[in-house]
Amino acid sequence: VIRAFPAHAVGLWATGNAALALGILAYGGGPFPVLVHLGGSALVAGFGLAVLVAWRRHGVGPQLRTAYRSVSAMAAGALALVLGATVVYGWWVLALAPYPALVLVVALRRERLPAVADVDRPRAVPVPRPETPREVREDALEIAHARKRRRRGEAT
Amino acid sequence: MTTGTASRPKSPPERVRATAGAWLTTTDHKRIALLTIGTASFLFLVVGILALVIRAQLAVPDRHLVSNDMYNGLFTIHGSGMIYLVMTPIAIALGLYLVPLQVGAPNVAAPRVAMTGFWFYVVGALLIFGGFLTALGPATGGWYSYPPLADSRYTPGVGQSLWIAGVFIAVVGMMLQAGTVLWTTLLKRGRGVTMLRMPVFTWSSVATNLMVIGSFPALLAAMALLGVGRVFPQVFTDNQWNIGYQHLFWFFAHPVVYVMFFPFVGTVAEVLSTFSGRRFFGYRATVVSLLVFAGFSMSVWGHHMFSTEQSSNDYYSLTSILLLVPAGVEYFGFLATLVGGKLRFPAPMLFALAFIPQFLVGGLTGIMVATPVVDYQVTDSYFIVAHWHYTLAAGSLFGMFAAFYFWFPKATGLLLDERLGRWHFWLMVVGTNATFLPMFWLGLDGMPRRIATYLPGDGLSLPNLISSVGAAVLALGVFFWVINVVTSVRYRRRPAGDDPWGGLTLEWATSSPPAPTNFDDEHPLPPVRSFAPLLDEREREETAGENPEQHGTIGSRRS
Numbered sequence: 001v002i003r004a005f006p007a008h009a010v011g012l013w014a015t016g017n018a019a020l021a022l023g024i025l026a027y028g029g030g031p032f033p034v035l036v037h038l039g040g041s042a043l044v045a046g047f048g049l050a051v052l053v054a055w056r057r058h059g060v061g062p063q064l065r066t067a068y069r070s071v072s073a074m075a076a077g078a079l080a081l082v083l084g085a086t087v088v089y090g091w092w093v094l095a096l097a098p099y100p101a102l103v104l105v106v107a108l109r110r111e112r113l114p115a116v117a118d119v120d121r122p123r124a125v126p127v128p129r130p131e132t133p134r135e136v137r138e139d140a141l142e143i144a145h146a147r148k149r150r151r152r153g154e155a156t
Numbered sequence: 157m158t159t160g161t162a163s164r165p166k167s168p169p170e171r172v173r174a175t176a177g178a179w180l181t182t183t184d185h186k187r188i189a190l191l192t193i194g195t196a197s198f199l200f201l202v203v204g205i206l207a208l209v210i211r212a213q214l215a216v217p218d219r220h221l222v223s224n225d226m227y228n229g230l231f232t233i234h235g236s237g238m239i240y241l242v243m244t245p246i247a248i249a250l251g252l253y254l255v256p257l258q259v260g261a262p263n264v265a266a267p268r269v270a271m272t273g274f275w276f277y278v279v280g281a282l283l284i285f286g287g288f289l290t291a292l293g294p295a296t297g298g299w300y301s302y303p304p305l306a307d308s309r310y311t312p313g314v315g316q317s318l319w320i321a322g323v324f325i326a327v328v329g330m331m332l333q334a335g336t337v338l339w340t341t342l343l344k345r346g347r348g349v350t351m352l353r354m355p356v357f358t359w360s361s362v363a364t365n366l367m368v369i370g371s372f373p374a375l376l377a378a379m380a381l382l383g384v385g386r387v388f389p390q391v392f393t394d395n396q397w398n399i400g401y402q403h404l405f406w407f408f409a410h411p412v413v414y415v416m417f418f419p420f421v422g423t424v425a426e427v428l429s430t431f432s433g434r435r436f437f438g439y440r441a442t443v444v445s446l447l448v449f450a451g452f453s454m455s456v457w458g459h460h461m462f463s464t465e466q467s468s469n470d471y472y473s474l475t476s477i478l479l480l481v482p483a484g485v486e487y488f489g490f491l492a493t494l495v496g497g498k499l500r501f502p503a504p505m506l507f508a509l510a511f512i513p514q515f516l517v518g519g520l521t522g523i524m525v526a527t528p529v530v531d532y533q534v535t536d537s538y539f540i541v542a543h544w545h546y547t548l549a550a551g552s553l554f555g556m557f558a559a560f561y562f563w564f565p566k567a568t569g570l571l572l573d574e575r576l577g578r579w580h581f582w583l584m585v586v587g588t589n590a591t592f593l594p595m596f597w598l599g600l601d602g603m604p605r606r607i608a609t610y611l612p613g614d615g616l617s618l619p620n621l622i623s624s625v626g627a628a629v630l631a632l633g634v635f636f637w638v639i640n641v642v643t644s645v646r647y648r649r650r651p652a653g654d655d656p657w658g659g660l661t662l663e664w665a666t667s668s669p670p671a672p673t674n675f676d677d678e679h680p681l682p683p684v685r686s687f688a689p690l691l692d693e694r695e696r697e698e699t700a701g702e703n704p705e706q707h708g709t710i711g712s713r714r715s
Contacts (some may be wrong), residue, residue: 063265
């Protein structure tokens with residue numbers, strides 16, 4: 001089971017947990033710990049179900065298309081800071097929330113790489129960069145030639 | 157040649173990738189993990205200093221170095237910092253760094269989610285430490301902050317509320333990172349990497365992340381309940397929710413101990429097999445034992461509540477003792493891997509070897525306190541503090557340093573200084589045991605935990621003094637580690653090469669540090685036929701009459 005179906009392995013683990021949860025009842029434990037334990041098992045089972053759905057939809061294999069930067073993650077962190085401070089200091093802190101929220105919404109879509117049909121292997125992520133100076137390119141060319149000569153067994 | 161290389165301008169892509177902006181907005185799983193581990197390492201030093209103040213306070217009787225309130229704040233932030241902000245993040249982030257490499261994936265699934273996890277973790281840390289800047293100081297309820305003590309009637313001030321918000325957000329961050337790593341392991345493996353060809357470390361990460369997903373939400377519920385109690389403290393007048401909180405909290409807090417050591421069990425397995433030059437013994441049994449161990453760990457939390465009389469003693473005692481079976485299988489695997497191996501003893505191996513007996517002390521005393529009759533006697537005493545620290549400091553921390561010395565060359569391309577590493581190791585061994593062993597005696601002599609001082613006539617002076625001297629030795633060991641890292645990175649005297657140890661798993665097949673997509677044209681993914689693919693390759697080359705040392709840099713790495 002483990003070899004072929006990773007989702008089943010997760011499901012098996014969750015089922016084992018659920019059985020252990022019911023064991024509490026057999027030993028006279030109260031309903032609350034059983035509910036807590038079953039809740040934890042249900043969360044794992046839910047994760048396993050999501051894995052199963054992804055598996056069935058062929059969402060398997062190396063991640064080839066990823067976002068190239070994560071400004072949205074930073075904005076989400078700032079938003080969490082605002083929300084955390086709101087819980088402690090009061091609702092007025094929420095006035096600061098729209099700024100990171102706006103950045104989050106805008107950045108979320110822009111950071112995603114467009115889907116490319118012919119991607120068949122991992123590629124370097126695009127990074128905004130100035131043009132490579134001539135001397136660097138020449139150096140690289142020289143190194144590449146030296147490697148070829150070494151591979152052919154010629155003196156370098 | 158070196159001068160020429162140094163004077164040559166850096167290529168622009170490297171320059172761009174090296175900026176702070178590139179690091180802070182990265183989607184590379186390795187960088188996200190390094191940011192998390194780096195932040196956690198810094199916080200390790202900070203909360204370690206808090207522990208030194210605690211030990212200075214307790215070194216001699218009737219000492220008043222800090223006020224009682226500040227003492228409460230110090231042990232609270234030390235305990236919660238080590239758990240929520242140091243060991244747990246490092247344990248999960250180690251998987252974030254290594255798992256995609258070990259399963260041949262170019263990146264983690266949903267890297268922005270993983271990066272969001274990092275930022276949440278940073279925000280959580282800021283909020284928790286922000287308590288020091290408030291009028292009444294930081295949280296003082298201990299790392300579990302039981303109500304009603306932690307509600308607003310008995311612990312006024314913003315520090316405790318900041319702590320609740322900080323713990324909540326930091327733990328959400330850890331869940332996000334764990335979820336992405338588990339998804340990657342299950343669905344994003346490279347070609348040929350089946351589930352039963354994943355290394356032991358990756359399996360330990362699977363078990364860890366399953367526990368995170370199953371148990372961490374209970375802490376969120378507990379923190380929400382405590383937060384409600386800060387606003388409506390009458391909630392905790394009725395004992396039902398006090399006990400309810402304990403159930404929610406310990407349903408998280410027992411598995412989190414396993415979250416904090418499982419990755420290091422995997423680390424020790426990798427280190428032992430690498431430096432024994434052979435496969436890990438009993439791979440399949442170990443995989444099953446890790447999953448069973450993790451499963452049982454979700455069902456033992458009630459043993460923390462024996463003294464409340466509100467948990468089923470028989471059930472939790474039985475499940476706790478059953479943990480010995482999978483733990484025994486893992487220990488058998490450790491020892492059987494060593495027997496007959498060609499052993500080498502660099503710093504990571506020393507830390508891994510020390511992990512085995514020291515963690516055993518923590519584990520076996522855990523079985524003792526999971527027995528109700530013993531627990532009634534020693535609960536809330538220094539015996540518990542000793543048990544806890546043997547698990548996490550003498551165990552997990554040694555596993556963490558084994559991981560650090562083992563994979564530092566992979567992450568940076570640089571070897572750490574072996575001589576400083578040995579100083580670090582021996583000082584840690586002496587310091588750890590001198591600090592925590594006397595605490596068993598202190599507990600048996602009746603010293604309660606979380607007490608700011610004691611009287612000269614209590615008979616607790618000598619063990620406390622030994623413990624404090626041990627803490628100073630431990631700190632000296634950590635100082636050697638810091639010096640080692642700083643000098644190695646600054647002077648760059650010891651380039652590591654791709655595989656300095658003769659590793660067995662896929663991360664050693666790529667460059668050090670690995671390319672942004674982990675494997676590239678110069679370092680392609682090798683064929684994977686077992687959980688030790690590089691050992692397979694070497695054996696294949698030897699069988700074919702080739703000298704594996706002619707290929708790559710295997711020869712130079714062993715020197």
